[in-house]
Amino acid sequence: MGTGPLQGILDEIAAEARDSLERGKVADYIPELACIDPDQFAIAIARPGQPTLTAGDAGVAFSIQSVSKLFMLALALGRLGDRLWTRVGREPSGQAFDSMLLLELEKGRPRNPFINAGAIVTTDAVLEGASPREALGALLRFIRAAAGDEAIHINDRVAASETATGHRNLALAHYLRSHGNLSNPPEMTLGTYFHQCAVELNCAQLADAGRFLVGGPGVPRLVSQARIRRINALMMTCGHYDGSGDYAFRVGLPGKSGVGGGILSIVPGVASVAVWSPGLNHYGNSKLGTEAMERLTARTGWSVFGPE
Numbered sequence: 001m002g003t004g005p006l007q008g009i010l011d012e013i014a015a016e017a018r019d020s021l022e023r024g025k026v027a028d029y030i031p032e033l034a035c036i037d038p039d040q041f042a043i044a045i046a047r048p049g050q051p052t053l054t055a056g057d058a059g060v061a062f063s064i065q066s067v068s069k070l071f072m073l074a075l076a077l078g079r080l081g082d083r084l085w086t087r088v089g090r091e092p093s094g095q096a097f098d099s100m101l102l103l104e105l106e107k108g109r110p111r112n113p114f115i116n117a118g119a120i121v122t123t124d125a126v127l128e129g130a131s132p133r134e135a136l137g138a139l140l141r142f143i144r145a146a147a148g149d150e151a152i153h154i155n156d157r158v159a160a161s162e163t164a165t166g167h168r169n170l171a172l173a174h175y176l177r178s179h180g181n182l183s184n185p186p187e188m189t190l191g192t193y194f195h196q197c198a199v200e201l202n203c204a205q206l207a208d209a210g211r212f213l214v215g216g217p218g219v220p221r222l223v224s225q226a227r228i229r230r231i232n233a234l235m236m237t238c239g240h241y242d243g244s245g246d247y248a249f250r251v252g253l254p255g256k257s258g259v260g261g262g263i264l265s266i267v268p269g270v271a272s273v274a275v276w277s278p279g280l281n282h283y284g285n286s287k288l289g290t291e292a293m294e295r296l297t298a299r300t301g302w303s304v305f306g307p308e
């Protein structure tokens with residue numbers, strides 16, 4: 001598909017989002033996110049060796065929140081390799097992103113690296129060989145290299161806001177520690193985790209940053225092809241928490257969402273797609289973002305499960 005028709009599809013999707021009356025609910029448990037205007041929408045597509053296409057508010061920065069978990073996972077796998085899997089599983093949880101339920105039943109081993117408990121363990125694993133400053137520096141270097149943009153930074157106000165109210169994550173971290181699955185003091189691991197969640201990107205930068213997961217020539221080579229395949233598999237099965245099955249059914253692509261309203265989806269071998277709209281559905285995933293991705297794969301035939 002050439003640039004022309006694809007740009008037309010993006011413009012159409014952005015116009016449909018603009019007209020949407022049901023926009024979902026902005027996350028309000030992090031005060032800095034509560035005041036974000038829900039009337040925003042952006043979509044961006046980055047393909048190997050081609051200019052990134054965008055529509056809507058693609059230059060507006062937002063905190064990537066849980067989308068950061070896939071960059072930290074790539075970093076953790078690079079440092080620890082398969083040892084990471086002794087501490088965290090690879091199965092969907094069927095529970096909300098911040099759930100404690102299975103953690104008790106499964107003795108402190110989180111189901112996967114994309115629910116909060118699993119992401120906290122992943123960050124803690126990176127902190128085994130690095131200080132918080134070094135770990136965050138490595139994460140920023142990774143995202144900057146992936147996006148090809150040195151200006152990417154962390155929004156300290158968002159990190160501070162979550163630090164002040166993140167009691168549930170603190171509870172998860174203490175619980176993990178009680179099972180011997182947290183090597184560092186909970187406050188230290190969470191300080192790093194809250195800052196990674198507060199990495200700020202706009203939609204075009206997020207699509208660019210996702211190119212390393214597309215594979216093949218013409219994209220930044222930051223992880224091996226074998227790891228690309230496995231990270232995509234985890235995104236497909238676990239990237240949208242208890243909404244992962246619904247996302248696979250409707251969109252048919254690996255994806256990772258965040259409560260900032262961003263979603264990064266990968267069309268293996270073809271493209272990295274980012275959408276952003278701050279209103280969330282009841283799973284805590286972007287409502288208009290999911291609908292836009294559904295329209296995009298229907299109109300391009302990009303679902304990994306085949307065309308409509």
Ligand code: GLN
Nearest residue numbers: 065066097116197258259
């Ligand atoms: N920083 C958020 C939290 O830990 C990330 C959650 C999310 O994006 N789903 O609660």
